[in-house]
Amino acid sequence: MSAEEWQIVWFTAWVSALSTILILPFGLALAWLLARYDWPAKSLVETFLSLPLVMPPVATGLILLRLLGRRGPLGAFLHNHFDLDVVFTWRAVVVALSVMSLPLFVRSARVAFQELNPRLEQIARTLGATPFRVFLTITLPLASRGLVAGMILAFARALGEFGATIMVAGNIPGKTSTLSLAIYQNVQLGQDAHALQLLGVSVVLAFAAVLGSELLLRKKARKT
């Protein structure tokens, strides 16, 4: 593989991992609130959250482009106050991947929290634990299987993201080109051998992610 192709592989793995880590705190909090509490506008938030799942990714990408472009409300703010440009940079890739994979993580995490017997958390409180300690020592470990599964889903979604990324970040070689974008471009240019190479790498990456998390969970199960 050429240096250029390796760059694409590293870049894709890196932005996918970064977006997965970035959605973690926000996704956990959201999943927790959805699983445990009833609040006004809850169903509105739920619907809004599922939109990236049901809308064409390109449409989601267009919304992000409008929002984050220099003339968009968020883009203008970032440009004027922080001198930060988002669209057509690696940051746009991370934003697109995060938005597209957040709903998948929240769904898995929410189910994981809901399946947990709330009695365990309540009794932990009567044993003197603060809500934060209960969350760290009871909720998170017991929900870990579902949470890790959600993270894999999110990571896999990020690896394969195409539509939203190309809208908001373009396909700039060496800057915003990810595996999916590069495979598409290679096929377009008739460079099937390159496309197949990148395809092989995608399979290996996905396989490694799933296997890695399996091993992690098994190790955890043995420890306790």
Added chain:
Amino acid sequence: MSLTLSNLRVALANFTLEVEAKLGGRITVIFGPSGAGKTSLLDVVAGLRPAESAFIQLGGRVLNDTSKNIFVRPNRRNIGYVPQDLALFPHLSVRRNLLYGHKSTRDPSRLFSFDHVIDVLEIQPLIRRGVTDLSGGEKQRVALARALLTSPRLLLLDEPLASLDLKLKTRIIPFLVRIRDEFGIPMLYVTHDRFETLALADEMLVLLDGKVAQAGSVQQLFSHPANLAVAGLLTVETIQQGSVAKIENGLMTVKVGSITLTAVPEQPNLHARDVYVCIRAEDVILLKGHDTPSSARNHLSAVVQSITREGPLARVELECGFTLSALLTKQACEEMEIKPGDRVVALIKAPHIHLIPR
């Protein structure tokens, strides 16, 4: 213990839980059918369920006073809670389950050492195991120990023995008695089992559809149930409709069908003509052969219908003009060679015939 529950109101699915009680026993049993609000009451005391209104005071400390916006959070109440499903943490070993609450209790407020609790509840051999592969009785002891290790000022036990068979129950009860006597921690003990109540409690509170039907000493409730619902709940075995024939020299003559019984009126002002006659099975004495004079005022000739073994006891159903239940030791039953069809005499002392106005 002195636990004051005042003006306590909690809306539940089918009714409102309303409790007004001052509890002072070492072990207070909360007795009632399932769905009466017993667990909800424990949850409110533990601070796990909010009350619409409540004043809860344990010892000198106010835990909840809705009128003054006082609410002590569950982790600061110092109340141990063993729920019905025990809620052992499945991802932690027995040892780490036990230490979970122990660690958050500061040294000066610890009432007893880790080793002492482990010793009393005989947990030492289990300590390195995972909680998921413990037996029912072992889990029960671990859950009890975990709650005790926080040095609670009150222990809430929700049907702790309900899921255990009779053999295991009789093995766990001595542990509870040891907790009561050695650690001196007051307990609120939810059950609908008479055997546990009589073995452990000194005070009880009967809850029916969210309301306190009766509260008082165990002795008092079992011998003088306030109404038919309480009598039925405490399984006073024989309840018959009767009518008061006369009151003479402080004794009351009651007719149940064609049978005449002598009772001592518990309430001097009992003027009702129609009553329920309640007789507890353990208050019935059986005599085989000829009737002989005795101090018991009621001698009923009866025919044995059936005999059912209940652990060390035997329950004998009799027909004596109405159906009467008697509880004997198995040994007595064998010595008397009682079998179905035998003619016997049932003796009941007048004070053991309890009357509730209809």
